[in-house]
Amino acid sequence: MTKQDFNFYLPEELIAQDPLKDRSSSRLLVLDKETGEMQHRIFKDIVEYLKPGDCLVINNTKVIPARLIGEREGTGAKVEILLLKRQENDIWEALVKPGKKARVGSKICFGGGLLTCEIIEIVAEGNRLVKFYYSGIFEEILDQLGQMPLPPYITHQLEDKNRYQTVYAKYEGSAAAPTAGLHFTKELLEQIDKKGITIANVTLHVGLGTFRPVKEDNILDHHMHSEFYQIEPEEAEKINQIKKNGGRIICVGTTSCRTVESAADDNGFVRAGSGDTEIFIYPGYRFKVLDALITNFHLPESTLIMLVSALAGREHVLKAYEEAVKERYRFFSFGDAMFITGK
Structure with missing residues (x-):
């Protein structure tokens, strides 16, 4: 596979420069990973797609003014x-x-x-x-x-530092935000909890390696930088219990996905502990833990679009991105969201 296989046309004006006032009012493109079927919703509608007995995995890292x-x-x-x-x-x-x-x-x-x-x-x-x-x-x-380390494609000044933090950010150490989590409000998380969905916390301190461009034509020659992660025993137990009971593991963001996949054994159960991960997920990868993913829209030819293509298939993902461009979705860190799920 070459990096050009993950390229798509993106008008520059669709790169979101500022966060919305209401986090949960972002748009949400729901993609069925099996059929490629799409629905257009608002992010707060995510509650409708979560079922009692599911587990939502969030990354509670906190961005430092790096x-x-x-x-x-x-x-x-x-x-x-x-x-x-x-x-x-x-x-x-x-x-x-x-x-x-x-x-x-x-x-x-x-x-x-x-x-x-x-x-x-x-x-x-x-x-x-x-x-x-x-x-x-x-x-x-x-x-x-220090200043918040906004990505280079965001040229506007950030008025409120907290808008580049998730509402559940806890442990300092990230050089970039786990941006899929920026759509959640405390009220939305309460609704999810009341519906009977388990919320599990993991920590992965996001480094710039996640966002570095893939320079090699052959993606297998790309080297991921290591990032520190930690999973507490009680949080690993939450994920494993849901898995045993047949519930879905839904990761919020590629960072949560990379954390649980790095910590999983061959049977798909998550081991508590900490370490450094260089996991690179691209088409052909078999997910051990994750069933569905909430994510933002990513850069062309990036390791992140390769990860979502591993979950939903490259053709489905590129068609979804084409649809998002046509429908004028907002892209990247302060942009809209996507929920990749299945039947």
């Missing part, structure tokens, strides 16, 4: 740092721009000296390991100086 703008010591030149992954204490793996001048030993100052860092190593993909120096609590300083 983008820092600083000045290089000595020259005052502007430097942008995007925090990707905490390695230990005050050492982070980061993306540094401009990269050519970000040599080992370079020092960068933020907020007039409130925070400084030194580049201590160049690692894979040209990323840097940076060590931070400060007085006080790092998270509080980051909250004060």
Whole structure:
């Protein structure tokens, strides 16, 4: 398979630049993975498609304000740092721009000296390991100086930081939001709970690897970056109990999907614990846990459209995307949603 097999035409004006005021008023395209049949609904209608005895798996990661703008010591030149992954204490793996001048030993100052860092190593993909120096609590300083790491295709300023968080975000560590979860409100989750649907929490800290473009023509040559995940014993038990009882496992977002599939044994039962995953799901993959998926509309030729194609079939997915373009759905992080299900 080549990356061109997952290409589609997308007018630039369909890329959503701002979130809707009401999270649950996004549009919802319902796709039957078996037949390719489609329905057009509103996201809050998702409750109608969930049945008592189902399990909804959500990713409770929290996005950190990971983008820092600083000045290089000595020259005052502007430097942008995007925090990707905490390695230990005050050492982070980061993306540094401009990269050519970000040599080992370079020092960068933020907020007039409130925070400084030194580049201590160049690692894979040209990323840097940076060590931070400060007085006080790092998270509080980051909250004060950092910006939300919105994807490059979103050019508008985000007025409210919380709109790039899910309402159930809990554990800090993501460099990007698990965007399928942005459509849920607390009221909608209460309705789902009252209907007898089990809600299970998993944690996967989203890195930029999920969103990096596939550069190789042959998708099998693409290397996924590792992301940290964790599943508590009681949450694994919820998923496994529903599976045993014949209920559906419905993941909210590709991150929840990748978490449960990474943690599953050969019989499709989820093991509690934590680790790093580099799982790459593309057509031909046999899902061990997931039965249905709530997701957003993804970039052409991305690993995410490959994942949804593995679930619903490439032809069905590309036809659904063509329909979404025709019907003027909003795409990507702040866009509309899709529910991939079956009979």
